[in-house]
Amino acid sequence: MFSILSALAQRIDLLKQVRRGNTGDVIYKVLAYLFGLALLGIVVAIIWELWVQSAFARQEFGISFLWSTSFDPVQAQFGALQFIQGTLVTAVVAVSLAAPLGIGIAAFLVEIAPRRVNAVVGFLVEMLAAIPSVVYGLWGIFVLAPFLRDYVAPWLTATLGWTPMFSGSFSGYSVFTASLVLTIMILPTAAAITRNVLQAVPKEQREGMLALGATRWEMFSQAVLPYAKGGVIGAMALALGRAAGETMAVTIIIGNARRIFTSMFEQGATIASVIAGNFTDADSGAYVSSLFLLGLILFAMTFTINVLARLLIKATSSGPTG
Amino acid sequence: MSQEGGKAGPQRAGGTSSVTAQTMEVQNLSAYYNKFKAVTDVSMKIEPNKVTALIGPSGCGKSTFIRTLNRMHEIARGGRIEGKVLLDGEDIYDDRVDPVQVRRKIGMVFQKPNPFPTMSVYDNVVAGLKLERRHKKSELDEVVEKMLRQAALWDEVKDKLSANGTDLSGGQQQRLCIARTLALEPQVILLDEPASALDPMSSQKIEDAMQELKERYTIVIVTHNMQQASRSSDYTGFFFIEDMGQPGQLWEFGETSKMFSNPERQETEDYVTGRFG
Amino acid sequence: MRRMTLWRALLAGLVMALVLAGCGGDVAEEGGTPDEADDGGSENGGDGEAAGSITGAGATFPAPLYNEMFSTFAEEEQGIQVNYQSVGSGSGIEQYINNTVEFGGTDAPMTDEELEEVDVETLHVATVGGPVVPTYNLEGVDELNLTHEVVADIFLGNITEWSDEAIAETNPDADLPDEQIQVVHRSDGSGTTFIWVEWLSAVSEEWADSVGSGTDVSWPTGSGGDGNEGVAAQVQQTPGAIGYNELSYAEENDIPHAFLAPDADSEFVQGSLESAETAIEAAEVPEDLRVSVSALNVTDDGAYPVTGLTWLLIRQEMDDLAACRATAEAAWYATHDGQEFAPPNYVPIGGQTLETSEEFIQSMEAEGEACYEG
Ligand SMILES: Nc1ncnc2c1ncn2[C@@H]1O[C@H](COP(=O)(O)OP(=O)(O)OP(=O)(O)O)[C@@H](O)[C@H]1O
């Protein structure tokens, strides 16, 4: 609503400028407008497509699709709950691990590392973000999973095996492995953006805190981090979005079991993995339509995550983030 | 203003603090950024309960020098010094001295007001105090009022203590930063062009605040404002740089009255009379 | 029976590019040479001569075989070009229904629902077969004997330990570990799954009732791998795993696979070209040929029951006589002379399956004429 109003206001402004003869400005604005509209158009088109294509599933299964856990192509019964669970659990676990690590890496680079190390490692971190996800998936199978099975899982079983979270045996392909692979995949995103955000904190803020007799750590935690909070939350929201939407690596490593899981050692599936894994082979209208509906749900989830992140930024920082 | 001074005086007398202004002595101090020597061989004595002004053309090393006085210089990349800085007879650069402690004893106010934007006015004032230990709420309340009064800001902000530090005007922000520095009850206060980003009115208020503060503190101030320096300081140091790429030096140092009326060196006279710089 | 999605997208893109390039070439040629000249130059002459080029699309499993046999077909025989695009059974069926290709290729027969979308009768011409074998990962166990019932119970989640008595009974000499069984299945829809679950449905009532059959089912237990390679990777990476793969895939990757028998006293048979061929020969297939041999659970001597077929999907009545003739020729070649290319990765067809396929090809017609000329 607001955007429409402001768009109107800007258009009127634009007309005035044409009259005034600021041609360059006008061209620039029109172009910017077109690109903005194109982006909006693409988003609307995607939602529309998902909506239309999922019509059958929405009618057939109703809103209970959201909390149904059946997924039986033979009986043409489909539900979303196990995939919502898989998506949320893997993404949230990944972000809660990647956030402290990412902030730590960024803090080290910005606050402690010599400038050259910062530049080189910063570049490497950004490179990591560009590695295709299938590579992460394969690394997950051939390196991480055996490592976890031989060293980490036995220890977890011994210490936390009594909790439902780490009960059962660990086969390598699991929600746990997928969450860790996701952690590593989104770590570069989290670290790189956080690094940029921290770097943007004015020198005056750091010096102001140091001059009050703060240690470097106090300076970081009391002045730098609060100042950068909005940006850091934004970085984590982006990372969360990436984790929720990640497909290839998860499909390879999560075990693709279309069931609710109770232990991190069990296999599971995410919305993205089930869509990618089954879309081309889905052999009934109900199946295809259900996958579209899952896509719509994923879209809604990422959208919600971003809105929540924005609200969180607004609520927690009365600071300079605007 | 003398009234306000009268108010602050008794309060302090009845307060908790045991601040004593201290003498600082700089001996043959040179400051570097990596290999680049920014300031060379400065020696001067900074008297307690006096305002010492540092003046000089841009780039001659005033900021660099003043930051060596509370070990803020070494934060800069490649920042290091040679020489000694004595506070009450002890070298603040001694190996056994923790720079963090030095900065608590020697406070600093910067050119650009830099209140912490995520903190309220109240929290800004006590930010430094909260670092050292936990304080009682009543204790903090007292400190906040006292310091804001000393910084001549209390009347303006007493109703918006929970407002954001950055919601104040530029001049108020700068006085908030002064209050924040005072809260640590330092022995010396360093101000690097504290009024240069402010309008004349705000600038005047800071000058006034300084006059009261010198009763309790040793004050060093960098300023480009000659009137301000001549009016409000007791001693003046003139920094000068002979040639581009040369390090800045303390060209002349003395009582302010003499420096502005009858300086020893020609460059000093040219500068204070506004002929260059 | 299909590569990873990524690869497929790439492949599809490549094929598209090739087809487009090919079309461009055709147009140019047509411009230079009138149609009549083309016709006049061909061996058979007349209106109903086999078209120069036909297109098929579908299953990836038989694609290497089709490519090999059809290129030889083009050289040796009528000079008919057959383009086979390996886009997967699902897309193959779709393209066949939409009539954008002369024939489709599939690893799982079309469903009744799908058949209704085609206005004429659809013929399932079987070309070759392939066994699907239970691959496993058990350190030091080179030979594993499982009864049909045990396999079903493992995949149902009824048997969860390798040390289970039912397994030990048929493997007195094997050193079975005290480990959990990790069931691995396909996570994508596939003909391999179809062959496997058709068989499980045939041997286990419980399976038939609770899970059923299709190219994708609701697995009661285990983890899923994407594609044959996904299952193979999981099996190889997970001690105590058991999955199912195409025989050729298991052999290429040296993954051991179990021997099967209806009960502990019968002969245990391992999946191989010979045992699968025996099963196809012996299978009493239904008239429309729309059944996986595995659904019949052939237990004759030396027959390996978990064997599937792959089919060409052909319209019994086609619009264009030339295209129909070319398709019929190609299909006949594929079921006869082309069979020599089947080993070692594919099982040649025989018995009733071959007879029925022959009848199908002979029944093809277009413009009121039979298409296969013998
Ligand atoms: N962080 C730094 N790294 C390297 N060189 C610096 C740094 N800060 C200042 N310098 C150099 O040191 C010299 C002195 O700078 P300084 O900031 O001390 O001057 P100043 O007298 O405060 O000038 P102004 O009146 O403009 O504030 C200048 O040549 C400057 O370029």
Ligand SMILES: [Mg+2]
């Ligand atoms: Mg300066």
